[in-house]
Amino acid sequence: MAKGDVARARTTRGAKSAPAPEFVQLLTPEGERVDHPTYAVDFTDEEYRGLYRDLVVVRRLDAEATALQRQGELGLWASLLGQEAAQVGSGRALRVHDMVFPTYREHGVLYCRGIDPIMPLGLFRGVDQGGWDPNQFKFSMYTIVIGAQTLHATGYAMGVAKDGKVGSPDGEAVIAYFGDGATSQGDVNEAFVWSSVFNAPIVFFCQNNQYAISEPLERQTRVPLFQRAAGFGFPGVRVDGNDVLAVYAVTRDALDNARQGQGPTLIEAYTYRMGAHTTSDDPTRYRIASEVEAWQAKDPIKRVRAFLEKQKLADSAFFDAVDEEARAQAVHLRERVLAMPDPQPLSLFDHVYAEGSPLLDEQREQFGAYLASFEGSGH
């Protein structure tokens, strides 16, 4: 009997992973608008063009950062290539007072918040540790330890509720980003429990890009990720992560539910990491070219361009202008990265504590004297 159970389970798993996933889609890979019974968007022509511009600029800046790493100007880069729609769609769905808790790959969301894309590059260049004020930008610091930020987001969302900022259309909402790999982390599951029992105004936005470095989704889960929400007591929805319109609609809806006091939602944005995990990774060791090609056909930018062309919302002059704007932003970014100063040695002692420490005062003084001892000696 036990043997039979195992066999059946294996069969089930194999069967489930085969068919194409069902998800919310409003724009097909061919650029056709399709209706969905629950979700819709109502963009002006200019807003449609704006989304296209965001997607192109975000991809171009990302490519520039990858190039900067290849040229030795960044120590590392985590590319968002392929995930532009998931990030722009969700990023544009945010309101001014909504708060973002990113991983280390949400450059597109950061861009949509109106933040200078140079901001996280200090981290990847190695001149700082990515330090900015989360409250100033409504965008928390990048988090490297997988899943840890989902608990921070949950706590922040509990604070929003304590401050009485939920329960109306003007309420605040919080969005926590993470990946498919993170769903195996205890912290993410604890964040689900906490946000559920405290009814926190939060959206869990999982970019399922199919790989946790080399490990495919099958190593993290035997059920579709969005279905896990049911076990925690809140809704889960899967959206075509390469469809910027659908991502926008689904995220806006979930954020509105959160801000109105209806608690958390898990969104699984079904997408694909077209590039490497980071510039240190070699995806040819664990996935085949045909799989990548299949996803190229579902490219998030191509379909918006096809839509704009079919609807005659944009002409070649527009597309050329967007390309030029993206190029100019990339050049500007590059110039400023190269001009980033290295930190001074004694700055490594700064900001360990808000209220200081005599031990660090002593070490700073001793190291300062040590450095000074070389002055004028040619070292």
Add this chain to the structure above:
Amino acid sequence: MTETLTLGKALNLGLRRALERDDKVLIMGEDVGKLGGVFRITDGLQKDFGEERVIDTPLAESGIIGTAVGLAIRGYRPVCEIQFDGFVYPAYNQIVSQVAKMHYRSQGKVRMPIVIRIPFGGGIGAVEHHSESPEAYFAHTAGLKVVTCANAGDAYWMIQQAIASDDPIIFLEPKRRYWEKGEVDTSAESYPLHATRVVRAGTDCTVVAYGPMVRTALDAASAVEDERSLEVIDLRSLSPLDLGPVYESVRRTGRLVVVHEAPSNLGIGAEVAARVTEHCFYSLEAPVLRVTGFDTPYPAARVEEDFLPDLDRVLDGVDRTFGW
């Protein structure tokens, strides 16, 4: 005004004062609400301050600390209770990689005014994971401060000072001393948080202790006061250490014994010994000796009295410095 309170009640009163003073102060942990905590340290607080401020959390330590980080970013001052020392490890990443580093990573823009209260140490006949002394893990982590109280007066004031601090603080409570009574002067904050205190003056040998071992060291000093004059110093702050008074003492006595429950290897005693050797080398009549728990896991309750330093082992250490 001076009151006689147990150490546990003094903590309770200190928490109450902090909740009264600043409405951003929250208490969160397992069983801290209705039950008042398994040691009753938060007794009555939820009743008086409500469920929004004294929060019974899900049973997940990483969740307690991780959500405290988010609440701190939002402007709150969470006071987290970890129920027992051995239960803090599921929260270790959140404490060491998140709480401790936020201020540094943000170049001073994010403050983490979080207090993590942990009942620590043994001597209560408990099952495993309920009697550990994890202070060295946290003292070794830049960005955290670590303090421990040894008496009711310090308990009352130090918890309030820790909550008022803008740095994250691991607040270790000597659980076997929760029921010991002491004088608490509630009218005046008498001593800085990160400062050692000479708790018994002496001339022949310095004995440094902290937390639950301060009482043991004082008892040892009393037991031999007709033969030897021991100076007992309570470290109070384990990170940063305030060793000025220890140097001053050792320069007079020439001898130092450091006492703690935690194992000796790479413990607080090792750091104290190294620094005292650097600063007092020519004053020392003997090497700095340590009287500590052994480098074993914390043992079963029926043998813990052999593991824990007691009066006799402290005096044996003192004897050995004189035999050098």
